[in-house]
Every structure is written in C-alpha cells, then in structure tokens.
Amino acid sequence: MVVQVRVLGLALDEAGQHVLLVKPLGEPPGTGRMLPIWIGSLEATSIMVALQGTPVPRPLAHDLMRSLLEEAGAEVERVEITRIDDGTYYAEITLVTLLGTRAVDARPSDAVALATRVGAPIWVADDVMAEAGIPDLTPADDEEDLPDEEERVDEFKRFLNDVDPEDFRG
Secondary structure, three states, X not given: OEEEEEEEEEEEOOOOOEEEEEEEOOOOOOOXXXXXXXXXHHHHHHHHHHHHOOOOOOOXXXXXXXHHHHHOOOEEXXXXXXXXXXXXXXXXXXXXXXXXXXXXXXXXXXXXXXXXXXXXXXXXXXXXXXXXXXXXXXXXXXXXXXXXXXXXXXHHHHHHHHOOHHHHOO
C-alpha cells in the first residue's frame, strides 16, 4: 500500500545537511507522521526553486529532465518513494510514453524535484512511512495559543539536533 504525500518543506539539520519533509495529504498539522529524507544541497535548491516558482536564468537539471520528457512525448504520471534499505531511500518515476507505462529508478530527491516541476503526485510506501516516519509536531491551524514562527523553528531545530540519519537505518 502507498499514501499520497505533499512536500511540507525543507530544513537544515545540525550538521547543515538538507532535510526534505513530506506529509500525507489530508492530515492536518500536528497530527500523524511526516517523513524526513536527507538530500543534497543542489537537489534542495532545485526543489525550493520549483515550489516557490523562482525564475532561473538557465535550466537546472530537473528543468532539463522536464524538457527532455516533453520533447520525447513522455509524461510523469507519479513518483513513489518505494523503500528504505540500510538508511538509503529508493524511488521510482512512473512515465507514460508512446511505448506504454515505464517505471524508472531514481533517487527520491530527483523524483520529488521533477514531480514539483510537472505537478505529478508523490507517493510513499506505507512500509517506508512506518519505518522512517516521525511524529508531526507542528501546531494545528485551529489551536488557540499558537507559538510564533520563531518558536516553531526553534522546536524543529531541537528535533533536528537530536536526530541523526543513522536513526533511520533498518
């Protein structure tokens, strides 16, 4: 089974590594789980550019991927984070091509960066969410005494200070 997710955001851990956070659709803030995925700085930048709609003077690698697929008549149907093995996440990009549907192995960071550009849905295998998901500690939208943005950032920084990518090894 799989669950559809959305990109919740990007953060830096204590070591300065980028962490991509995804959360199941339909789960309100402060409930359920979110999935942290450590990614490279180039991929983090590419995802932020796509999420914010920031224009770039020249195409980034994921813009090039999108253009190549469009020119070849292929379309990204979905991306899925399929498994986690010894702390490494794996993903697939499902393409619809003239030759039929094809699944292509990808790093989750590249798959998400491409999905954010083409508007493709992002999915996570239930097993991955169960193994590596963490509680969502963000406040609910309707809570009375919401902490301000600085308090929320400080709380998340405390979490990142206490977590290590090794914690997610099977």
